[in-house]
Amino acid sequence: MKDGSALAPLQKLAWFNLIVFATGATLYLVSVPLIAWHFHKTLVAASVPALGIFGLCGILGISSFICNRRNLDEREELIDRRATMLGMTLFWEVFVLSSVGVWAIFSYIRHQTTVPVGFFPFLVFVGFIVFSVTQSVAILIQYKRSAGDDAL
Amino acid sequence: MMPSEIGQLKNRIRKLRFEHGEITQQQLAERVGVARQTIIALEAGKYAPSLLLAFRLAAAFGVKTEDVFQWKANDGLL
Numbered sequence: 001m002k003d004g005s006a007l008a009p010l011q012k013l014a015w016f017n018l019i020v021f022a023t024g025a026t027l028y029l030v031s032v033p034l035i036a037w038h039f040h041k042t043l044v045a046a047s048v049p050a051l052g053i054f055g056l057c058g059i060l061g062i063s064s065f066i067c068n069r070r071n072l073d074e075r076e077e078l079i080d081r082r083a084t085m086l087g088m089t090l091f092w093e094v095f096v097l098s099s100v101g102v103w104a105i106f107s108y109i110r111h112q113t114t115v116p117v118g119f120f121p122f123l124v125f126v127g128f129i130v131f132s133v134t135q136s137v138a139i140l141i142q143y144k145r146s147a148g149d150d151a152l
Numbered sequence: 153m154m155p156s157e158i159g160q161l162k163n164r165i166r167k168l169r170f171e172h173g174e175i176t177q178q179q180l181a182e183r184v185g186v187a188r189q190t191i192i193a194l195e196a197g198k199y200a201p202s203l204l205l206a207f208r209l210a211a212a213f214g215v216k217t218e219d220v221f222q223w224k225a226n227d228g229l230l
Binding site for chain 1: 185190192193196198201202205
């Protein structure tokens with residue numbers, strides 16, 4: 001942090017996460033019609049294999065090089081804790097509601113008594129994205145809200 | 153962060169910085185071991201520090217804690 005506009009490591013981490021997810025989502029949206037066109041499938045049929053694009057999120061693993069959470073000060077720890085709590089809360093809400101929703105659709109609309117097992121990893125996958133995005137946005141909002149006059 | 157319902161915490165960090173050789177927020181942050189953004193939040197009155205950080209800030213300026221932070225109670229409270 002040499003100049004006045006430098007970001008804190010936690011802010012860099014949040015932006016990194018959001019950029020990775022945004023890139024993944026953009027590539028996904030581009031790849032669905034490409035897969036559909038190349039393999040002569042419908043968009044719906046192409047939307048599932050295109051999810052493999054989100055394997056890109058694996059590079060989130062290098063986030064510890066961007067921000068070492070052991071070096072956070074007391075205020076940053078508070079921001080991180082609140083953001084994590086909010087992320088976990090939203091993840092759980094989405095996970096439970098989606099699980100019940102999937103079961104309801106299969107049970108009441110399709111009249112099937114079982115839900116395909118493939119939906120479970122999909123729900124966990126969506127839950128991970130919800131958690132990470134919520135946590136990152138919450139970190140950025142908290143930094144923004146507590147920023148004052150930035151003059152040196 | 154700021155428990156405004158139990159009073160107002162004001163500080164003279166910015167003034168003290170300029171009285172002590174115009175040290176920058178970054179230099180002060182390095183002295184007390186926090187991020188520069190935390191000094192910014194403190195100066196803006198958006199964050200109430202822990203007692204330990206308050207003592208560290210006072211020590212960095214070589215003054216008493218009450219010379220850095222002043223607390224004003226809301227009406228009806230101590």
